[in-house]
Amino acid sequence: MRGQAYPELSERARTVFRVVVESYLRSGTPVGSRTISHLSGLNLSPASIRNVMQDLEEAGLLAAPHVSAGRLPTETGLRLFVDGMMQAAEPSSEERSAIERGIGRGGPIEDALAAAGAVLSGLSACAGLVLVPKREAVLRQFGFVPLSQDQALAVLVGADGSVENRVVALPPGTPPAALNEAANYISTAFAGLTLGEARARITAEIGLDRAALDRVSRELVERGLALWSTDGRARPVLIVRGQANLIDTQAAEDLERVRQLLDELEGKEEIARLLDSAREGSATKIFIGSENKLFALSGSSIVAAPYRGAEGQVVGVVGVIGPTRLNYARVVPMVDFTAHTLSRLMT
Structure with a gap:
């Protein structure tokens, strides 16, 4: 969680930790010492790497799901990674074009907001979320x-x-x-x-x-x-698109977690209140797992960014929800670009 004190890591530990996290986010599976020795460029034996991983585990940044398995990042480890080590990649020209094309088709603004959720869902392979401006009925x-x-x-x-x-x-x-x-x-x-x-x-x-x-x-x-x-x-007004993306090959091995997440999406009011907290400030916000009690069981993450109306005021929030093993480096700038695109559309 932001503001939390993290242990000081040596350059070797930082390298091993970064490789574990990036490999896990790509594959969704625990990472072993041999994999790290091939990917890290460190001139260390698998035994030495295992010692470093043990230190990281004791620091609360890595965990071993089974005795003989590799390691995967804890939620604390993921927070350290996204706050201080992640190198975000700008959306590709194809991604930017897809977002702008999907949102800017014309028609009512409600259609553009729904399209934003659908485009984000397709690009991120997660579920897209859009908290729409609160408008009283006339x-x-x-x-x-x-x-x-x-x-x-x-x-x-x-x-x-x-x-x-x-x-x-x-x-x-x-x-x-x-x-x-x-x-x-x-x-x-x-x-x-x-x-x-x-x-x-x-x-x-x-x-x-x-x-x-x-x-x-x-x-x-x-x-x-x-x-x-x-x-x-x-009453919160929340658009959800692409829930089916949450049931992937890895999720099939953890159906209870997916069921819990889908239940949470059905109860839109709690999700909407969480998104509403992303209205404050201008930066994209990342909610990881049990940092928020809503996701204590499902182990889910949300990446969300506010978008603005004609007078520059925050009127809504756009984002994605998925498992904690999101590709944060790709998804965060994608959500941020979508928020800025919606803001331009609404001015």
């Missing part, structure tokens, strides 16, 4: 459908044609006529406004005693708008 029509004596279904039709509904508690003794009066009032008085704007206006009108409503209808209007405006602000 009201076109509102209605109440009675469910029981104390509950009704509030139905909102947005200016874009979207239809959403919520269950709202009714004031005691609410007559059907009050439901119709409140619905007609909302549809007539607040069409073309966001729910937040509508709620502010009805509050002002009630305060000045200008709302032409009886007590029950007025309470219904307040309840309906308050419920929706609060829900609209709190």
Whole structure:
């Protein structure tokens, strides 16, 4: 985790550690001393390399999944690597073209955001994530459908044609006529406004005693708008593309971890809250495994970068999610380039 104190490593230990991590990220398998002796360029015997690996294991940077197996990096080791040793590669011209071509096809911005997730998924062989700008619905029509004596279904039709509904508690003794009066009032008085704007206006009108409503209808209007405006602000909007990429040949050997990750993606609110934390600052953020409690079981990583709107403010986050053995050196600049491309599109 950032800010954590790491052990001082000799040049020899750094070289061995780097080779283990890079080889593991390429292959997804533990790395043995013979492999390191061939790849590192160090004039060391396999026995000497094993001694160095043992020291790295004791330092908490490497682990041995089996007694006779090679080593692989721990989450602490991966954090040390991505923060202080990784040499990121710029996206290739083909990758840049694919990102720009996929995002810049024209049409609604929502299509471009979904395309960004799909392109990142295809290029990274992970699942693409896009946290979209939070936009309150603009009201076109509102209605109440009675469910029981104390509950009704509030139905909102947005200016874009979207239809959403919520269950709202009714004031005691609410007559059907009050439901119709409140619905007609909302549809007539607040069409073309966001729910937040509508709620502010009805509050002002009630305060000045200008709302032409009886007590029950007025309470219904307040309840309906308050419920929706609060829900609209709190509800995360997350686009996920390419979940099937998470089930690869290596993942087939660890199906429980993959199942856990897919379950986490189904619960989009927790993932969205994690991505939302990447809004702060301008740098790409990397979340590795159990550094975040959400991934304590699945052992997953997220690489995420914020993108900006017309006035330069952060409006959303784009990234990828996959196993901790991501090719960080390739994925990090790819996500960063996609964020900058989306920012240019939205200005």
